[in-house]
Amino acid sequence: MTHRGDQGQSEGKSIRFHELLNPDQLEAVTFGDGPLLVIAGAGSGKTRTLTHRVAHLVQRGVAPHAILLLSFTRKASQEMLRRASELLDRRCREVAGGTFHSFANSVLRRYSAKIGFPHGFSIMDRSDAEDLIGLIRKALDTAEQGRHLPRKSTLATIFSRAINKNTTLEEIIYEDYPHFGFQNDLINRIWIGYQDRKRELSLLDFDDLLVYFHRLLAENLDVRDRLTKSYTHILVDEYQDTNFIQAEIVSLLAGKNESIMVVGDDAQSIYAFRGANYKNIIEFPTRFPGTRLIKLEENYRSLQPILDLANAVIEPATEKYSKCLFTRRGGGDLPVLVAATSENAQSRYVTQEIIRLRNEGVALDRIAVLFRASFQAFDLEVELNRAAISYVKVGGFKFTESAHIKDILAHLKIFAAPQDQLSWTRVLLLIEKIGPATAQRIYTTVLKEGAGPSGLLSAKLKIKPNAGFERLKQLIAAMDATPHPISRWGEMVLEYYKPYLETAYDDHPRRLRDLEQLISIMERYDRLDDFLDDMALDPPNDSVANGLATTETHRNQLVLSTIHSAKGLEWHTVFIIWALDGRFPSIQAIDNPDTLEEERRLMYVAITRAQQSLHITYPVQIFDRATQSLLYEPSRFLEDVPEALLKRRFFTPY
DNA sequence: TGCGGATCCCTTTTT
DNA sequence: GGGATCCGCA
Numbered sequence A: 001m002t003h004r005g006d007q008g009q010s011e012g013k014s015i016r017f018h019e020l021l022n023p024d025q026l027e028a029v030t031f032g033d034g035p036l037l038v039i040a041g042a043g044s045g046k047t048r049t050l051t052h053r054v055a056h057l058v059q060r061g062v063a064p065h066a067i068l069l070l071s072f073t074r075k076a077s078q079e080m081l082r083r084a085s086e087l088l089d090r091r092c093r094e095v096a097g098g099t100f101h102s103f104a105n106s107v108l109r110r111y112s113a114k115i116g117f118p119h120g121f122s123i124m125d126r127s128d129a130e131d132l133i134g135l136i137r138k139a140l141d142t143a144e145q146g147r148h149l150p151r152k153s154t155l156a157t158i159f160s161r162a163i164n165k166n167t168t169l170e171e172i173i174y175e176d177y178p179h180f181g182f183q184n185d186l187i188n189r190i191w192i193g194y195q196d197r198k199r200e201l202s203l204l205d206f207d208d209l210l211v212y213f214h215r216l217l218a219e220n221l222d223v224r225d226r227l228t229k230s231y232t233h234i235l236v237d238e239y240q241d242t243n244f245i246q247a248e249i250v251s252l253l254a255g256k257n258e259s260i261m262v263v264g265d266d267a268q269s270i271y272a273f274r275g276a277n278y279k280n281i282i283e284f285p286t287r288f289p290g291t292r293l294i295k296l297e298e299n300y301r302s303l304q305p306i307l308d309l310a311n312a313v314i315e316p317a318t319e320k321y322s323k324c325l326f327t328r329r330g331g332g333d334l335p336v337l338v339a340a341t342s343e344n345a346q347s348r349y350v351t352q353e354i355i356r357l358r359n360e361g362v363a364l365d366r367i368a369v370l371f372r373a374s375f376q377a378f379d380l381e382v383e384l385n386r387a388a389i390s391y392v393k394v395g396g397f398k399f400t401e402s403a404h405i406k407d408i409l410a411h412l413k414i415f416a417a418p419q420d421q422l423s424w425t426r427v428l429l430l431i432e433k434i435g436p437a438t439a440q441r442i443y444t445t446v447l448k449e450g451a452g453p454s455g456l457l458s459a460k461l462k463i464k465p466n467a468g469f470e471r472l473k474q475l476i477a478a479m480d481a482t483p484h485p486i487s488r489w490g491e492m493v494l495e496y497y498k499p500y501l502e503t504a505y506d507d508h509p510r511r512l513r514d515l516e517q518l519i520s521i522m523e524r525y526d527r528l529d530d531f532l533d534d535m536a537l538d539p540p541n542d543s544v545a546n547g548l549a550t551t552e553t554h555r556n557q558l559v560l561s562t563i564h565s566a567k568g569l570e571w572h573t574v575f576i577i578w579a580l581d582g583r584f585p586s587i588q589a590i591d592n593p594d595t596l597e598e599e600r601r602l603m604y605v606a607i608t609r610a611q612q613s614l615h616i617t618y619p620v621q622i623f624d625r626a627t628q629s630l631l632y633e634p635s636r637f638l639e640d641v642p643e644a645l646l647k648r649r650f651f652t653p654y
Numbered sequence B: 001t002g003c004g005g006a007t008c009c010c011t012t013t014t015t
Numbered sequence C: 001g002g003g004a005t006c007c008g009c010a
Helices: A023-030 A046-059 A074-087 A090-094 A100-110 A126-144 A152-164 A169-176 A178-200 A206-219 A221-230 A244-254 A304-314 A343-359 A374-386 A403-416 A421-429 A436-449 A452-458 A467-480 A486-504 A508-522 A528-537 A593-607
Strands: A036-040 A067-071 A096-099 A233-236 A260-264 A292-296 A336-340 A367-371 A391-394 A558-562 A571-576 A610-619 A622-624 A629-631 A647-651
Touching: A023 A046, A023 A292, A036 A046, A046 A067, A046 A074, A046 A090, A046 A233, A046 A260, A067 A074, A067 A100, A074 A090, A074 A096, A096 A100, A100 A206, A100 A244, A100 A528, A126 A152, A126 A178, A126 A421, A152 A169, A152 A178, A152 A206, A152 A244, A169 A178, A206 A221, A206 A244, A221 A244, A233 A244, A244 A260, A304 A593, A304 A610, A336 A343, A343 A367, A343 A374, A343 A571, A343 A610, A343 A647, A367 A374, A374 A391, A374 A558, A403 A421, A403 A452, A403 A486, A403 A508, A403 A528, A421 A436, A436 A452, A452 A467, A467 A486, A486 A508, A486 A528, A571 A593
Parallel strands: A036 A260, A036 A292, A067 A096, A067 A233, A233 A260, A336 A610, A336 A647, A367 A558, A367 A571, A391 A558, A571 A610
Antiparallel strands: A622 A629
16 A cells, blocks of 8 residues: 555554544454454555554454464465554564465364374375376276376366365366266266375375365364464455355354454455355355444545546446445546557567656556466567566466476475375486386385385385486485485485486576575475475465566566466556457356356456556457457457547557 | 377466 | 377387
């Protein structure tokens, strides 16, 4: 928030809330202990309200550790606690919180025996889950000649969606993948195999964290009792993005004390694809009778022409808490809608405008380019490089998902969880002359040894002399002899891995920099488990292109971001590219009213990121291979808007 | 059993 | 343009 000074509050002093907040915000901040629902429009000071409420609670005498602040990204929750600390004092730092997943993880670690993992568990990220599913799929595939099964990533999506939408596999397949309907049986068997295997190997995927947490709360009254007593005040951010299980978890945690505040904006619900249900926010007052509803409609971010467009785009949305954003600040230019002659023309337009802005004195880090999908920025990235404009790309494919990072992590994981077959397989397959069959044999033998990774040294293995395998033994012996600090392990693994890296990847210098950065992140951790948990639950959100950049290097760089990753952020000038009907909304979303509505909300989120100026561009005459048709109309969400809200332009670079 | 080459398919968003 | 899969050779 840039309005009204945040500064000037010294530590521990009483805060003059009525001077810092508007009447609606003030009411939300000072509200007593019943259920409270705050519908906060984009840019209306949502974070501000949450942080002030935390500070207010602490000032009122609520113990900081009795406050639980749940959010969707750890960055968001840390930022909130930081701001609350600035307002009041360091006590706010003791407030409990994090993402649903990380909070679930920390509780489950404490009670792992109660959920059937007496020796603990390790967390699988999405690609680990896919790999495990792949193994089971393959075993079943050859045994049953089950041809034309969905690929492992599709299976992972189906499984996850069934959990998050609280429905059956059959339902998801029927709804989203009818062409796999005839495979229901086999898919179901892979699903069962996946569940069994995870349990056997003590592995939890992202969904399991929520499922087990929910089960723990629902079935263990003593645990629930202890938690509801220790967290007397619960605040949930971005409530519109909660799914069925998360809403249940919130209810169970709130328990009888019902000091529960949720904040959200149904118009900004953009995670339905992973089971988020905006109805949770609509139905909150039913779930918690006596809910006080407060709407924040005054916008402190954008100029009126931008808000007018945003309001017009969201207006046709069905089922919503209707609200209308307004601002007291006057002036501002109309948003521009630019038809570019080609994709590259679009990139050139954006690049040229960015250069113009920079010359006018707008810092690069106050400008962002937003898009529906990460690959849509590829062409623009080429143009930006040509113009020597430095940028940071957020969203899309993550670092921790790239092969070289996963390789290093796998070597570390076998120390954290020696039963982790996936990591063993990954480690072993890197060695020449070792394929899946040999890897399986080695794993089984080492596991029987029961001595952790060093079982590899003592086990009697019948394999041909193999220099690479001997090197692995040396690495493990060396790691065994050097328990501290854990970053030392990272260095040893990297030394071991370097020769492979150099032969396997042409771009190894860039990848090496990533790995060195990874090790410097390790230096911040005392315990290997904590490091690995964080890498799975809250990895750096940067995409591959940047390398693992530090915050220091992000200074004064242009931001390229998916709209999903841009949520909650704001910039002086925003470009939205690929606003082409068929791409945004995407062709797959058009036939289904629900997914189409979600695309509309996504456009709304994108527009409301802009403070002062907004450029929306689309290339004309794009051939869509899937439908064999020509796309040339701007996004229907913009076409349906009154003429006067947009300035239309045509751009050709020559 | 491991590996490299040929061929077919699909192509979003994230914890 | 990249993954998954299949096939043939060492």
